[in-house]
Amino acid sequence: MSPKQKKWLARIVVALVLFVGVMIFTHFAPLEEWLGSRQAAVWAEFALFLIPYLIAGYDVLWEAARNIGRGQVFDENFLMSIATIGAFAMVLFPDSDPHMAEGAAVMLFYQVGELFQSYAVGKSRKSISDMMDIAPEFATIERDGVLEEVDPDEVPVGSIIVVKPGERIPLDGTIIEGASQLDTAALTGESIPRDVEPGSDVISGCVNLSGVIRVKTSKPYGESTVARILELVENAAEKKARTENFITRFARYYTPIVTGAALLIAVVPPLAGMGTWSDWVLRGLTFLVVSCPCALVISVPLSFFGGIGGASKLGILVKGSNYLELLSKVDTVVFDKTGTLTSGTFDVVAIHPETGIDPQWLLSHAAHAEAFSNHPIAVSLREAYKGEIDPKRVLDAQEQSGHGVRAVVNERVVLVGNDKLMAQHGAAWQDCDVTGTVLHVCVDGEYAGHIVIADIVKPDAKRTISQLHDAGVKQCVMLTGDRLDVAKAVGKDLGMDDVRAQLLPQDKVSAVEELLAKQAEDGKLAFVGDGINDAPVLTRADVGIAMGAMGSDAAIEAADIVLMDDKPSNISKAILIARHTMRIVWQNIVFALGVKIAILILAAVGIANMWLAVFGDVGVAVLAILNAMRAMNVSKYRD
């Protein structure tokens, strides 16, 4: 509790004790005998109840008075003041029972509710900011052999920093000396430490566990992973969900309508001769007690905030409440195969040279042609080719997106790619019956053979698809640039509903657009990619999910939801968290509105009194907030 809240609490406790004391005293003490008349006894009670009332609510009254000056009539302080002053003023109606106790109680419980709200909101704010407490406080930089602690912001790119065990890595970079284990839990939710050694890229925000490492920084602090993640999470509250906007709009009408209704109820029936003034005025005052929509206005954003915070604990970064809301409605998930469902590390599984050609010669030419490409296929070719790659032997390498590469190796024109590339250049290629990606190689216009490369499916990919189906996702679609038979084999193994193969990067956008057009009205489409080459698709889908984003700027930029880890099972977790959050949001909306409307009806017909109204109002707010705080708890989604 903050000092302000502690004072507040003390005030409420004092007022509460006095209130109970006055209640007991007025109930048992024979005031009427002592003071001589019934009227005098009532006025004595009035004065006694005024003490706890003023102690509890003087600030509310003061705020209300100030607000009248500014024309803020529909302010909750003002409404609460009117309701309670009105209750005290009932003493002026000699025909009704006094209502001072109710007036004081309403103010007291209103304050209890307010204090609780402030405490609960502060607490969830803190637990979320603790969760995001990944910002490094300092960086240890080495200058001329001397170690110096500086602000991470001041470290230039290319500096050498030293990170001791137990310290947080302040900036992204590459290890140049020392081996250690890194705790990436704060970023990815993954509890198993990661081994790193010289040459490994390290990411800011991870905690160094075992050994001293020296890191050459590759980015300034402002562009480092940790700074970008913090910025992303902090800005998430800006993008409000439709439900949130609906509630604020609703609140804008709710208070004036209820206040207006209160006025009508207090004035019209007695004028029409339907009963005493005191009875109807009291009913009107009861209306005012439930006229504040606070329970809703606080609990809905709090639920979203909790859901986003909870998801970030598992390494799932959601860029706004609106995306969490959309994600909960997803019924079609489109996956990019490579790097998402499969690890993206390809292995050469077969080399089939044409007769008279040496397999190593074939592999060597293919590996050289792919010498400059970063495509996973190129990387695996180079890995399979054990020998040194001499870049001087390669000239004029051109990548032909979606087809392959063309390069001059040892003064021979080498084409490496799929059947489309071969067809384009008129090479007589042969099919292969091994499942995998087939790379045809053509040297100087002659078909030289092919190399088959297979991708490894991630261990939890299959489980993810079945979890998604269990969660009610109707369609899982896989998009890939691979050959149809390879794609079908993988798709069948994983339990995909649909597979689109042999797509060029631009075809993926049209495939997603086609699926979007087929979507049901309220169903949403999510696209999951690894953020490499699929930014347009990520933007086009209702929800773009990028995975394996540790350190990938493009992915963090383009996606709506970023999975720090590269495990597909995080997708189903994200959807479950989104659903869980939305369930809580709707529970709160229905519950809070239901209780308020019930109280309004009961008050209008004269069944509910002010006691019930204030318990209803404060109770609903407290329960809604407690319920909203459940959104933060994501421990059941952990593996």
Add this chain to the structure above:
Amino acid sequence: MRKSFKLQDLDCANCAAKMEDAIAKIDGVDKATVSFMTQKLTLVADDSRFNDIVDEAQRICAKYEPDCVILR
């Protein structure tokens, strides 16, 4: 220009929504967000009038919540 400000003593969620609404209507403001949860005001507004706009926003905040201060 886009800038975020911390809001001190923003205690009422309903007021935050009202502030957001009123600040968004200031001349020269493209987008205004008041987040009760993060206690932040984010303004996207005209560069030339930015300071005046922040002053104006401060007056609006004080209107709904007298203690609420925009920290700049």
